[in-house]
Amino acid sequence: QLQLRESGPGLVKPSETLSLTCTVSGDSIKSRSHYWGWIRQPPGKGLEWLGSAYYNGNTHNKPSLKGRVITSVDTSKNQLSLTLTSVTAADTAIYYCARHSTTVTGPLDVWGQGTLVTVSS
Amino acid sequence: QSVLTQPPSVSGAPGQRVTISCTGSSSNIGGVYDVNWYQQLPGTAPKVVIFGNKNRPSGVPDRFSGFKSGASASLVISGLQVDDEADYYCQSYDNSLGAWVFGGGTQLTVL
Numbered sequence: 306q307l308q309l310r311e312s313g314p315g316l317v318k319p320s321e322t323l324s325l326t327c328t329v330s331g332d333s334i335k336s337r338s339h340y341w342g343w344i345r346q347p348p349g350k351g352l353e354w355l356g357s358a359y360y361n362g363n364t365h366n367k368p369s370l371k372g373r374v375i376t377s378v379d380t381s382k383n384q385l386s387l388t389l390t391s392v393t394a395a396d397t398a399i400y401y402c403a404r405h406s407t408t409v410t411g412p413l414d415v416w417g418q419g420t421l422v423t424v425s426s
Numbered sequence: 427q428s429v430l431t432q433p434p435s436v437s438g439a440p441g442q443r444v445t446i447s448c449t450g451s452s453s454n455i456g457g458v459y460d461v462n463w464y465q466q467l468p469g470t471a472p473k474v475v476i477f478g479n480k481n482r483p484s485g486v487p488d489r490f491s492g493f494k495s496g497a498s499a500s501l502v503i504s505g506l507q508v509d510d511e512a513d514y515y516c517q518s519y520d521n522s523l524g525a526w527v528f529g530g531g532t533q534l535t536v537l
Contacts, residue, residue, distance in 0.1 A: 352515055367525045414469040
């Protein structure tokens with residue numbers, strides 16, 4: 306059974322870099338049929354897609370984040386990574402990783418449990 | 427403000443039917459892009475309940491149905507149950523933003 310699990314620091318200081326990892330088990334991240342994405346949810350608010358990566362290194366990140374987001378996959382470890390630079394309090398959120406198909410409107414069909422990241426000094 | 431517009435809340439009594447709307451534009455729902463719907467129970471990750479406008483994943487009851495017309499989509503839940511109380515989000519792709527986009531979410535209360 307496919308499972309995704311996010312990991313990383315729960316507290317990051319303002320202006321620093323947030324780095325998270327998503328470990329995929331039960332399937333290979335080298336699936337040609339899927340992208341692997343990051344979505345976040347500020348406390349009490351809605352969902353926001355941040356970026357997605359494909360096993361061959363292709364990525365598609367949210368343009369409005371102006372280059373702050375970097376997504377990548379490590380096929381040797383079956384992991385997906387998120388890097389978010391120059392964080393502020395507005396980046397405090399639950400961060401989820403999820404799988405979606407390569408078709409642009411395919412659903413996010415498998416999600417991790419999420420990890421809370423707080424930006425505070 | 428979300429690109430896809432949903433009502434903040436809806437409610438219904440057990441056994442009733444509720445409809446959650448999702449309104450977009452020609453660059454997303456009104457174009458060639460399908461709509462997916464997610465249910466988020468308190469304290470849990472979202473789960474897809476409708477994909478491709480109207481399709482149910484295995485395990486989702488047929489009480490859940492989806493529709494799309496023009497630049498709008500709807501999620502209909504019939505035979506409401508207490509366990510349906512959750513937040514619901516629509517999602518699509520927006521080609522002017524170059525991004526996957528979500529609606530702001532609708533909180534369903536089962537009275």
